[in-house]
Amino acid sequence: MTNKLSKNIKEVLRDQISGKCWLPLQKIPSERELSELFSITRISVKSALDALEIEGLIYREDRRGWFVSPPRISYNPLSRCHFHQMIRDQQRVAKTQLLNVKSIMAPSAIANTLQRAELTEIHVIERLRYIDGRAVLYVENCLISDYFPDILTEDLAQSLTMLYEKKYGFINSQSDFDFIPTAAPEHVAQALNMRAGQQILKICRINYNQHHQVIDCEFEYWRPDAMMISIRNR
Incomplete structure:
Protein backbone atom coordinates (compact mmCIF):
# COMPACT_ATOMS: atom_id res chain seq x y z
CA MET A 1 0.00 0.00 0.00
CA SER A 69 15.29 22.23 -9.13
CA PRO A 70 16.16 24.65 -11.94
CA PRO A 71 16.99 23.10 -15.33
CA ARG A 72 20.32 21.30 -15.31
CA ILE A 73 23.28 22.98 -16.93
CA SER A 74 25.17 21.01 -19.57
CA TYR A 75 28.77 20.21 -18.60
CA ASN A 76 31.12 19.09 -21.38
CA PRO A 77 34.40 17.94 -19.77
CA LEU A 78 36.17 18.19 -23.12
CA SER A 79 35.44 21.90 -23.38
CA ARG A 80 38.27 24.26 -22.44
CA CYS A 81 35.99 27.09 -21.30
CA HIS A 82 36.02 28.07 -17.63
CA PHE A 83 33.08 27.82 -15.22
CA HIS A 84 31.78 31.38 -15.60
CA GLN A 85 31.90 31.22 -19.38
CA MET A 86 30.17 27.83 -19.40
CA ILE A 87 27.32 29.20 -17.29
CA ARG A 88 27.03 32.47 -19.24
CA ASP A 89 26.88 30.55 -22.51
CA GLN A 90 23.75 28.83 -21.18
CA GLN A 91 22.10 32.13 -20.24
CA ARG A 92 22.54 31.57 -16.52
CA VAL A 93 24.26 33.61 -13.82
CA ALA A 94 27.49 32.37 -12.22
CA LYS A 95 29.25 33.44 -9.03
CA THR A 96 32.36 32.17 -7.24
CA GLN A 97 33.10 32.65 -3.54
CA LEU A 98 36.58 32.05 -2.14
CA LEU A 99 36.33 30.05 1.09
CA ASN A 100 39.87 29.23 2.14
CA VAL A 101 43.48 29.09 0.97
CA LYS A 102 46.33 27.14 2.55
CA SER A 103 49.81 25.90 1.66
CA ILE A 104 50.71 22.38 2.81
CA MET A 105 52.89 19.42 1.94
CA ALA A 106 50.83 17.27 -0.37
CA PRO A 107 49.32 14.21 1.33
CA SER A 108 50.34 10.97 -0.37
CA ALA A 109 47.03 10.56 -2.21
CA ILE A 110 47.26 14.03 -3.75
CA ALA A 111 50.99 13.65 -4.45
CA ASN A 112 50.21 10.46 -6.38
CA THR A 113 47.47 12.25 -8.30
CA LEU A 114 49.95 15.02 -9.17
CA GLN A 115 52.49 12.35 -10.18
CA ARG A 116 55.00 13.53 -7.58
CA ALA A 117 57.26 11.01 -5.85
CA GLU A 118 59.06 13.58 -3.69
CA LEU A 119 57.75 15.87 -0.99
CA THR A 120 55.82 18.59 -2.75
CA GLU A 121 54.35 21.81 -1.43
CA ILE A 122 50.92 22.61 -2.79
CA HIS A 123 48.45 25.46 -2.52
CA VAL A 124 44.92 24.32 -1.73
CA ILE A 125 42.21 26.73 -2.87
CA GLU A 126 38.68 26.03 -1.66
CA ARG A 127 35.83 27.76 -3.47
CA LEU A 128 32.05 27.67 -3.58
CA ARG A 129 30.30 28.19 -6.90
CA TYR A 130 26.76 29.35 -7.54
CA ILE A 131 24.33 29.16 -10.44
CA ASP A 132 21.45 31.66 -10.31
CA GLY A 133 22.19 32.36 -6.66
CA ARG A 134 22.18 28.70 -5.54
CA ALA A 135 25.31 27.01 -4.23
CA VAL A 136 25.75 23.93 -6.40
CA LEU A 137 29.49 23.22 -6.60
CA TYR A 138 32.27 22.95 -4.03
CA VAL A 139 35.78 22.90 -5.52
CA GLU A 140 39.19 22.13 -4.06
CA ASN A 141 42.07 23.09 -6.37
CA CYS A 142 45.48 21.65 -5.48
CA LEU A 143 48.29 23.55 -7.23
CA ILE A 144 51.97 22.61 -7.32
CA SER A 145 53.37 25.73 -5.69
CA ASP A 146 56.66 25.73 -7.64
CA TYR A 147 54.72 26.46 -10.82
CA PHE A 148 52.73 29.34 -9.32
CA PRO A 149 54.90 31.83 -7.38
CA ASP A 150 52.91 34.63 -5.73
CA ILE A 151 49.57 33.26 -6.93
CA LEU A 152 48.10 33.65 -3.45
CA THR A 153 48.29 37.44 -3.86
CA GLU A 154 45.89 37.25 -6.83
CA ASP A 155 42.10 37.39 -6.90
CA LEU A 156 41.39 33.68 -6.52
CA ALA A 157 37.65 34.02 -7.05
CA GLN A 158 38.35 34.57 -10.74
CA SER A 159 38.94 31.83 -13.30
CA LEU A 160 42.15 29.98 -12.43
CA THR A 161 42.38 28.77 -16.04
CA MET A 162 42.59 32.35 -17.25
CA LEU A 163 44.96 33.32 -14.43
CA TYR A 164 47.30 30.46 -15.32
CA GLU A 165 47.48 31.65 -18.91
CA LYS A 166 47.71 35.39 -18.23
CA LYS A 167 50.23 35.35 -15.35
CA TYR A 168 52.21 32.15 -15.93
CA GLY A 169 51.81 31.39 -19.63
CA PHE A 170 50.28 27.98 -18.93
CA ILE A 171 47.60 26.74 -21.30
CA ASN A 172 45.38 23.90 -20.13
CA SER A 173 46.02 21.51 -23.00
CA GLN A 174 44.74 18.25 -21.52
CA SER A 175 42.71 16.98 -18.58
CA ASP A 176 42.00 13.55 -17.14
CA PHE A 177 38.66 12.95 -15.39
CA ASP A 178 37.14 10.48 -12.96
CA PHE A 179 33.41 10.71 -12.16
CA ILE A 180 32.38 9.23 -8.83
CA PRO A 181 28.85 9.27 -7.34
CA THR A 182 29.48 9.34 -3.60
CA ALA A 183 28.30 10.67 -0.23
CA ALA A 184 28.91 14.32 0.59
CA PRO A 185 31.69 14.82 3.18
CA GLU A 186 30.66 16.96 6.13
CA HIS A 187 32.56 20.11 5.08
CA VAL A 188 31.18 19.90 1.54
CA ALA A 189 27.64 19.24 2.75
CA GLN A 190 27.79 22.24 5.08
CA ALA A 191 28.93 24.54 2.26
CA LEU A 192 26.19 23.31 -0.07
CA ASN A 193 23.41 23.35 2.57
CA MET A 194 23.12 19.58 2.38
CA ARG A 195 23.14 16.86 5.00
CA ALA A 196 26.38 14.94 5.36
CA GLY A 197 26.04 11.66 3.51
CA GLN A 198 23.61 12.94 0.89
CA GLN A 199 24.41 11.80 -2.64
CA ILE A 200 26.81 14.01 -4.54
CA LEU A 201 28.75 13.77 -7.80
CA LYS A 202 32.50 14.02 -7.29
CA ILE A 203 34.68 14.83 -10.30
CA CYS A 204 38.44 14.36 -9.96
CA ARG A 205 40.31 16.31 -12.63
CA ILE A 206 44.05 16.38 -13.40
CA ASN A 207 45.23 19.29 -15.56
CA TYR A 208 48.26 19.37 -17.86
CA ASN A 209 49.91 22.41 -19.41
CA GLN A 210 51.10 22.74 -23.01
CA HIS A 211 54.40 21.09 -22.01
CA HIS A 212 52.53 17.95 -20.87
CA GLN A 213 53.32 18.67 -17.23
CA VAL A 214 50.79 18.05 -14.48
CA ILE A 215 50.33 21.44 -12.85
CA ASP A 216 47.31 20.94 -10.63
CA CYS A 217 44.36 18.74 -9.80
CA GLU A 218 40.90 19.63 -8.64
CA PHE A 219 38.09 17.91 -6.83
CA GLU A 220 34.62 19.09 -7.78
CA TYR A 221 31.59 18.21 -5.67
CA TRP A 222 28.34 18.87 -7.56
CA ARG A 223 24.77 18.79 -6.38
CA PRO A 224 23.57 15.98 -8.69
CA ASP A 225 20.40 17.82 -9.78
CA ALA A 226 22.37 20.86 -10.95
CA MET A 227 24.11 19.51 -14.05
CA MET A 228 24.37 16.73 -16.58
CA ILE A 229 27.47 15.42 -18.35
CA SER A 230 27.22 16.15 -22.07
CA ILE A 231 30.20 15.03 -24.20
CA ARG A 232 30.66 16.96 -27.42
CA ASN A 233 33.96 15.96 -29.04
CA ARG A 234 33.94 18.02 -32.21
Whole structure:
Protein backbone atom coordinates (compact mmCIF):
# COMPACT_ATOMS: atom_id res chain seq x y z
CA MET A 1 0.00 0.00 0.00
CA THR A 2 2.84 2.39 0.87
CA ASN A 3 4.43 2.00 -2.57
CA LYS A 4 1.08 2.74 -4.27
CA LEU A 5 0.53 5.87 -2.17
CA SER A 6 4.11 7.04 -2.78
CA LYS A 7 3.64 6.55 -6.51
CA ASN A 8 0.43 8.61 -6.46
CA ILE A 9 1.92 11.56 -4.60
CA LYS A 10 5.04 11.38 -6.77
CA GLU A 11 2.93 11.66 -9.92
CA VAL A 12 0.97 14.60 -8.50
CA LEU A 13 4.12 16.46 -7.49
CA ARG A 14 5.79 15.74 -10.82
CA ASP A 15 2.72 17.13 -12.60
CA GLN A 16 2.83 20.30 -10.49
CA ILE A 17 6.47 20.82 -11.48
CA SER A 18 6.13 19.97 -15.17
CA GLY A 19 3.02 22.16 -15.40
CA LYS A 20 5.00 25.06 -13.85
CA CYS A 21 2.59 25.38 -10.95
CA TRP A 22 5.78 25.37 -8.90
CA LEU A 23 8.70 27.30 -10.35
CA PRO A 24 12.46 26.69 -10.11
CA LEU A 25 13.91 27.48 -6.66
CA GLN A 26 10.38 27.63 -5.18
CA LYS A 27 9.90 25.90 -1.83
CA ILE A 28 7.34 23.11 -1.91
CA PRO A 29 5.09 22.12 1.03
CA SER A 30 6.84 20.42 3.93
CA GLU A 31 6.74 16.68 4.50
CA ARG A 32 4.27 17.22 7.32
CA GLU A 33 2.01 19.40 5.16
CA LEU A 34 2.09 16.89 2.30
CA SER A 35 1.35 14.06 4.72
CA GLU A 36 -1.75 15.88 5.96
CA LEU A 37 -2.81 16.98 2.48
CA PHE A 38 -2.67 13.47 1.03
CA SER A 39 -3.70 11.73 4.26
CA ILE A 40 -0.70 9.43 4.10
CA THR A 41 2.25 8.68 6.34
CA ARG A 42 5.44 10.72 6.45
CA ILE A 43 7.25 7.56 5.30
CA SER A 44 5.21 7.54 2.07
CA VAL A 45 5.86 11.26 1.53
CA LYS A 46 9.59 10.89 2.09
CA SER A 47 9.74 7.94 -0.29
CA ALA A 48 8.11 10.03 -3.03
CA LEU A 49 10.34 13.03 -2.40
CA ASP A 50 13.48 10.91 -2.39
CA ALA A 51 12.47 9.44 -5.75
CA LEU A 52 11.89 12.90 -7.24
CA GLU A 53 15.25 14.03 -5.88
CA ILE A 54 16.98 11.14 -7.65
CA GLU A 55 15.26 12.23 -10.86
CA GLY A 56 16.67 15.73 -10.34
CA LEU A 57 13.26 17.43 -10.11
CA ILE A 58 13.64 18.65 -6.53
CA TYR A 59 16.45 19.18 -4.06
CA ARG A 60 16.71 19.35 -0.30
CA GLU A 61 18.42 21.97 1.82
CA ASP A 62 19.34 21.05 5.36
CA ARG A 63 16.83 22.49 7.85
CA ARG A 64 15.07 24.46 5.12
CA GLY A 65 13.05 21.84 3.27
CA TRP A 66 12.49 20.89 -0.35
CA PHE A 67 12.72 23.10 -3.44
CA VAL A 68 12.09 22.78 -7.18
CA SER A 69 15.29 22.23 -9.13
CA PRO A 70 16.16 24.65 -11.94
CA PRO A 71 16.99 23.10 -15.33
CA ARG A 72 20.32 21.30 -15.31
CA ILE A 73 23.28 22.98 -16.93
CA SER A 74 25.17 21.01 -19.57
CA TYR A 75 28.77 20.21 -18.60
CA ASN A 76 31.12 19.09 -21.38
CA PRO A 77 34.40 17.94 -19.77
CA LEU A 78 36.17 18.19 -23.12
CA SER A 79 35.44 21.90 -23.38
CA ARG A 80 38.27 24.26 -22.44
CA CYS A 81 35.99 27.09 -21.30
CA HIS A 82 36.02 28.07 -17.63
CA PHE A 83 33.08 27.82 -15.22
CA HIS A 84 31.78 31.38 -15.60
CA GLN A 85 31.90 31.22 -19.38
CA MET A 86 30.17 27.83 -19.40
CA ILE A 87 27.32 29.20 -17.29
CA ARG A 88 27.03 32.47 -19.24
CA ASP A 89 26.88 30.55 -22.51
CA GLN A 90 23.75 28.83 -21.18
CA GLN A 91 22.10 32.13 -20.24
CA ARG A 92 22.54 31.57 -16.52
CA VAL A 93 24.26 33.61 -13.82
CA ALA A 94 27.49 32.37 -12.22
CA LYS A 95 29.25 33.44 -9.03
CA THR A 96 32.36 32.17 -7.24
CA GLN A 97 33.10 32.65 -3.54
CA LEU A 98 36.58 32.05 -2.14
CA LEU A 99 36.33 30.05 1.09
CA ASN A 100 39.87 29.23 2.14
CA VAL A 101 43.48 29.09 0.97
CA LYS A 102 46.33 27.14 2.55
CA SER A 103 49.81 25.90 1.66
CA ILE A 104 50.71 22.38 2.81
CA MET A 105 52.89 19.42 1.94
CA ALA A 106 50.83 17.27 -0.37
CA PRO A 107 49.32 14.21 1.33
CA SER A 108 50.34 10.97 -0.37
CA ALA A 109 47.03 10.56 -2.21
CA ILE A 110 47.26 14.03 -3.75
CA ALA A 111 50.99 13.65 -4.45
CA ASN A 112 50.21 10.46 -6.38
CA THR A 113 47.47 12.25 -8.30
CA LEU A 114 49.95 15.02 -9.17
CA GLN A 115 52.49 12.35 -10.18
CA ARG A 116 55.00 13.53 -7.58
CA ALA A 117 57.26 11.01 -5.85
CA GLU A 118 59.06 13.58 -3.69
CA LEU A 119 57.75 15.87 -0.99
CA THR A 120 55.82 18.59 -2.75
CA GLU A 121 54.35 21.81 -1.43
CA ILE A 122 50.92 22.61 -2.79
CA HIS A 123 48.45 25.46 -2.52
CA VAL A 124 44.92 24.32 -1.73
CA ILE A 125 42.21 26.73 -2.87
CA GLU A 126 38.68 26.03 -1.66
CA ARG A 127 35.83 27.76 -3.47
CA LEU A 128 32.05 27.67 -3.58
CA ARG A 129 30.30 28.19 -6.90
CA TYR A 130 26.76 29.35 -7.54
CA ILE A 131 24.33 29.16 -10.44
CA ASP A 132 21.45 31.66 -10.31
CA GLY A 133 22.19 32.36 -6.66
CA ARG A 134 22.18 28.70 -5.54
CA ALA A 135 25.31 27.01 -4.23
CA VAL A 136 25.75 23.93 -6.40
CA LEU A 137 29.49 23.22 -6.60
CA TYR A 138 32.27 22.95 -4.03
CA VAL A 139 35.78 22.90 -5.52
CA GLU A 140 39.19 22.13 -4.06
CA ASN A 141 42.07 23.09 -6.37
CA CYS A 142 45.48 21.65 -5.48
CA LEU A 143 48.29 23.55 -7.23
CA ILE A 144 51.97 22.61 -7.32
CA SER A 145 53.37 25.73 -5.69
CA ASP A 146 56.66 25.73 -7.64
CA TYR A 147 54.72 26.46 -10.82
CA PHE A 148 52.73 29.34 -9.32
CA PRO A 149 54.90 31.83 -7.38
CA ASP A 150 52.91 34.63 -5.73
CA ILE A 151 49.57 33.26 -6.93
CA LEU A 152 48.10 33.65 -3.45
CA THR A 153 48.29 37.44 -3.86
CA GLU A 154 45.89 37.25 -6.83
CA ASP A 155 42.10 37.39 -6.90
CA LEU A 156 41.39 33.68 -6.52
CA ALA A 157 37.65 34.02 -7.05
CA GLN A 158 38.35 34.57 -10.74
CA SER A 159 38.94 31.83 -13.30
CA LEU A 160 42.15 29.98 -12.43
CA THR A 161 42.38 28.77 -16.04
CA MET A 162 42.59 32.35 -17.25
CA LEU A 163 44.96 33.32 -14.43
CA TYR A 164 47.30 30.46 -15.32
CA GLU A 165 47.48 31.65 -18.91
CA LYS A 166 47.71 35.39 -18.23
CA LYS A 167 50.23 35.35 -15.35
CA TYR A 168 52.21 32.15 -15.93
CA GLY A 169 51.81 31.39 -19.63
CA PHE A 170 50.28 27.98 -18.93
CA ILE A 171 47.60 26.74 -21.30
CA ASN A 172 45.38 23.90 -20.13
CA SER A 173 46.02 21.51 -23.00
CA GLN A 174 44.74 18.25 -21.52
CA SER A 175 42.71 16.98 -18.58
CA ASP A 176 42.00 13.55 -17.14
CA PHE A 177 38.66 12.95 -15.39
CA ASP A 178 37.14 10.48 -12.96
CA PHE A 179 33.41 10.71 -12.16
CA ILE A 180 32.38 9.23 -8.83
CA PRO A 181 28.85 9.27 -7.34
CA THR A 182 29.48 9.34 -3.60
CA ALA A 183 28.30 10.67 -0.23
CA ALA A 184 28.91 14.32 0.59
CA PRO A 185 31.69 14.82 3.18
CA GLU A 186 30.66 16.96 6.13
CA HIS A 187 32.56 20.11 5.08
CA VAL A 188 31.18 19.90 1.54
CA ALA A 189 27.64 19.24 2.75
CA GLN A 190 27.79 22.24 5.08
CA ALA A 191 28.93 24.54 2.26
CA LEU A 192 26.19 23.31 -0.07
CA ASN A 193 23.41 23.35 2.57
CA MET A 194 23.12 19.58 2.38
CA ARG A 195 23.14 16.86 5.00
CA ALA A 196 26.38 14.94 5.36
CA GLY A 197 26.04 11.66 3.51
CA GLN A 198 23.61 12.94 0.89
CA GLN A 199 24.41 11.80 -2.64
CA ILE A 200 26.81 14.01 -4.54
CA LEU A 201 28.75 13.77 -7.80
CA LYS A 202 32.50 14.02 -7.29
CA ILE A 203 34.68 14.83 -10.30
CA CYS A 204 38.44 14.36 -9.96
CA ARG A 205 40.31 16.31 -12.63
CA ILE A 206 44.05 16.38 -13.40
CA ASN A 207 45.23 19.29 -15.56
CA TYR A 208 48.26 19.37 -17.86
CA ASN A 209 49.91 22.41 -19.41
CA GLN A 210 51.10 22.74 -23.01
CA HIS A 211 54.40 21.09 -22.01
CA HIS A 212 52.53 17.95 -20.87
CA GLN A 213 53.32 18.67 -17.23
CA VAL A 214 50.79 18.05 -14.48
CA ILE A 215 50.33 21.44 -12.85
CA ASP A 216 47.31 20.94 -10.63
CA CYS A 217 44.36 18.74 -9.80
CA GLU A 218 40.90 19.63 -8.64
CA PHE A 219 38.09 17.91 -6.83
CA GLU A 220 34.62 19.09 -7.78
CA TYR A 221 31.59 18.21 -5.67
CA TRP A 222 28.34 18.87 -7.56
CA ARG A 223 24.77 18.79 -6.38
CA PRO A 224 23.57 15.98 -8.69
CA ASP A 225 20.40 17.82 -9.78
CA ALA A 226 22.37 20.86 -10.95
CA MET A 227 24.11 19.51 -14.05
CA MET A 228 24.37 16.73 -16.58
CA ILE A 229 27.47 15.42 -18.35
CA SER A 230 27.22 16.15 -22.07
CA ILE A 231 30.20 15.03 -24.20
CA ARG A 232 30.66 16.96 -27.42
CA ASN A 233 33.96 15.96 -29.04
CA ARG A 234 33.94 18.02 -32.21
